[in-house]
Amino acid sequence: xxxxxxxxxxxxxxxxxxxxxxxxxxxxxxxxxxxxxxxxxxxxxxxxxxxxxxxxxxxxxxxxxxxxxxxxxxxxxxxxxxxxxxxxxxxxxxxxxxxxxxxxxxxxxxxxxxxxxxxxxxxxxxxxxxxxxxxxxxxxxxxxxxxxxxxxxxxxxxxxxxxxxxxxxxxxxxxxxxxxxxxxxxxxxxxxxxxxxxxxxxxxxxxxxxxxxxxxxxxxxxxxxxxxxxxxxxxxxxxxxxxxxxxxxxxxxxxxxxxxxxxxxxxxxxxxxxxxxxxxxxxxxxxxxxxxxxxxxxxxxxxxxxxxxxxxxxxxxxxxxxxxxxxxxxxxxxxxxxxxxxxxxxxxxxxxxxxxxxxxxxxxxxxxxxxxxxxxxxxxxxxxxxxxxxxxxxxxxxxxxxxxxxxxxxxxxxxxxxxxxxxxxxxxxxxxxxxxxxxxxxxxxxxxxxxxxxxxxxxxxxxxxxxxxxxxxxxxxxxxxxxxxxxxxxxxxxxxxxxxxxxxxxxxxxxxxxxxxxxxxxxxxxxxxxxxxxxxxxxxxxxxxxxxxxxxxxxxxxxxxxx
Amino acid sequence: xxxxxxxxxxxxxxxxxxxxxxxxxxxxxxxxxxxxxxxxxxxxxxxxxxxxxxxxxxxxxxxxxxxxxxxxxxxxxxxxxxxxxxxxxxxxxxxxxxxxxxx
Ligand SMILES: Cc1ncc(C[n+]2csc(CCOP(=O)(O)OP(=O)(O)O)c2C)c(N)n1
Ligand SMILES: [Mg+2]
Numbered sequence: 001x002x003x004x005x006x007x008x009x010x011x012x013x014x015x016x017x018x019x020x021x022x023x024x025x026x027x028x029x030x031x032x033x034x035x036x037x038x039x040x041x042x043x044x045x046x047x048x049x050x051x052x053x054x055x056x057x058x059x060x061x062x063x064x065x066x067x068x069x070x071x072x073x074x075x076x077x078x079x080x081x082x083x084x085x086x087x088x089x090x091x092x093x094x095x096x097x098x099x100x101x102x103x104x105x106x107x108x109x110x111x112x113x114x115x116x117x118x119x120x121x122x123x124x125x126x127x128x129x130x131x132x133x134x135x136x137x138x139x140x141x142x143x144x145x146x147x148x149x150x151x152x153x154x155x156x157x158x159x160x161x162x163x164x165x166x167x168x169x170x171x172x173x174x175x176x177x178x179x180x181x182x183x184x185x186x187x188x189x190x191x192x193x194x195x196x197x198x199x200x201x202x203x204x205x206x207x208x209x210x211x212x213x214x215x216x217x218x219x220x221x222x223x224x225x226x227x228x229x230x231x232x233x234x235x236x237x238x239x240x241x242x243x244x245x246x247x248x249x250x251x252x253x254x255x256x257x258x259x260x261x262x263x264x265x266x267x268x269x270x271x272x273x274x275x276x277x278x279x280x281x282x283x284x285x286x287x288x289x290x291x292x293x294x295x296x297x298x299x300x301x302x303x304x305x306x307x308x309x310x311x312x313x314x315x316x317x318x319x320x321x322x323x324x325x326x327x328x329x330x331x332x333x334x335x336x337x338x339x340x341x342x343x344x345x346x347x348x349x350x351x352x353x354x355x356x357x358x359x360x361x362x363x364x365x366x367x368x369x370x371x372x373x374x375x376x377x378x379x380x381x382x383x384x385x386x387x388x389x390x391x392x393x394x395x396x397x398x399x400x401x402x403x404x405x406x407x408x409x410x411x412x413x414x415x416x417x418x419x420x421x422x423x424x425x426x427x428x429x430x431x432x433x434x435x436x437x438x439x440x441x442x443x444x445x446x447x448x449x450x451x452x453x454x455x456x457x458x459x460x461x462x463x464x465x466x467x468x469x470x471x472x473x474x475x476x477x478x479x480x481x482x483x484x485x486x487x488x489x490x491x492x493x494x495x496x497x498x499x500x501x502x503x504x505x506x507x508x509x510x511x512x513x514x515x516x517x518x519x520x521x522x523x524x525x526x527x528x529x530x531x532x533x534x535x536x537x538x539x540x541x542x543x544x545x546x547x548x549x550x551x552x553x554x555x556x557x558x559x560x561x562x563x
Numbered sequence: 564x565x566x567x568x569x570x571x572x573x574x575x576x577x578x579x580x581x582x583x584x585x586x587x588x589x590x591x592x593x594x595x596x597x598x599x600x601x602x603x604x605x606x607x608x609x610x611x612x613x614x615x616x617x618x619x620x621x622x623x624x625x626x627x628x629x630x631x632x633x634x635x636x637x638x639x640x641x642x643x644x645x646x647x648x649x650x651x652x653x654x655x656x657x658x659x660x661x662x663x664x665x666x
Contacts, residue, residue, distance in 0.1 A: 119590060123597045128643045131590060148643060304637035 006135035027074025030101025032166035049445035055085020060421020076114030091408025127155035146179030186322035196330035202271035211238030212276015285549035383415035383439030413442025580655035
């Protein structure tokens, strides 16, 4: 017979889940939980400086490993602070278990000190959530929360635990089994056969890999399908890395900031085969004009995604890995010479970069220089803005989970704490963060966490002294009426970093980037480089929000384009 | 033409009922109603009663039959607290019974 309080039971259950790192911040309502953590020998607690940082740090662990990660916050402000990171995990389907302290049950509903209805607040941004009403329930709820977070389409789960539930004594004969991922079978066999017939009959098919392919561990099978049928393959922002960028069939990212050639090829395709992608508006542009005239094969583990936005000719609801495995033997090997020549020609005519854009003084040059100095072991994290899109456009991602980026929510401030989480989960691997001067200041305080944890994070601030992406939209769509996008203060990030005890370097225009970066990558632990980027550097091509993907602005040789 | 359009309109307006079996706990109403408002789908009426030993409840939702219904049903079915969903293409008689109180 075991006897312990609810808090100890939670820690015991987390240990049995194999959790070794928890990010969080203590407060009145979760102190029993922290007290129980004192006795844990297998869990290391990472004290962050803001609960949003803790949420993203846990995301860094989850995104880089695919395992569920855990974060703690206290009631009230602690809980509301962590909500953004939960919403972010929800939109990108990241398995997260967030445990919040709550005021004692007897005070719930009385507007008690630091009482906030976090259960109610988190309903629309979690896969599921719980308000625990008795300590016995923890034995069921905690494993169930992990199982839910990991199964089907992954996502965040929140468990709100009143203080008296944490201190109540429970007795139980044995520990429950840890919660694990429940297998989902492949899609319906007849539908798979129908999809195979469509693929065989298609003359100009395009395969599109989304984040679901990465979550489902299906990159290798997706690549086999592409190779067997000679399918030119594009990736969504969340799918980057599912096929190596240098693969002869890889078409790079689609959508608002896609290579012009990719969006043009999509206009001409006659079959769009989406795997684990959800037709986000940033990827499809104006939906009615997306892949006009193409049939749609849509594989997704979430039944509500199939035909949600674009009616699928064939919907394949099931685990994408199992579905691909069942589809592979049914499709004919094909070479599709003409179509591949067309896509190759488009890529030659409309290159993503030109030599003049890849000099080290310019954004693409910096990103490609970093890629040149690192191998595929490296983890690349971005924040949100121009620097994120530049990285997505040209960094040669070569494996799944190499890029960690906030796709669905596009949360500035994502980068630093997520990078720290990835560094802790992947010791020995270099982690680089491409961030912006705006984004970095949204979770700057986590520099302290990076130092305390000796996280091997190399922070590259692409400093254009502005909210660059906002500035670009004002320039293109609001007649250059710039407001609230240029910072008045030119923050000295190097001095700030030094204040935290982090080695830092300035990289002014014209510096020797190669030797500077080599030096930086050789330093163990966190390090910051402030890189000057011209305010006028824009992200092109760009599809105006709401427009069709064929209406791209800018990009190299745009004037050649008949559209 | 006009007749077709009118028939379509009538089908749109026709009430349907979703009958759910759900876990009975204080948050489950928020989960269901929140889903409808978040997905911008109108909930015309709702009746909910505990059943059996009270561990589960039966819920009848009166909704409009329209293009979004399929999507909303799939979203409802994803909720872990929803144990079963039955779609009645017509309005369930429970609403005419309850309707007496609003007549
Ligand atoms: C939390 C949050 N607030 C506002 C925005 C809107 N937004 C998108 S990009 C951007 C500018 C980002 O600036 P910076 O990090 O310096 O990147 P840059 O575009 O300059 O490379 C803003 C304000 C956002 N995405 N997230
Ligand atoms: Mg900036």
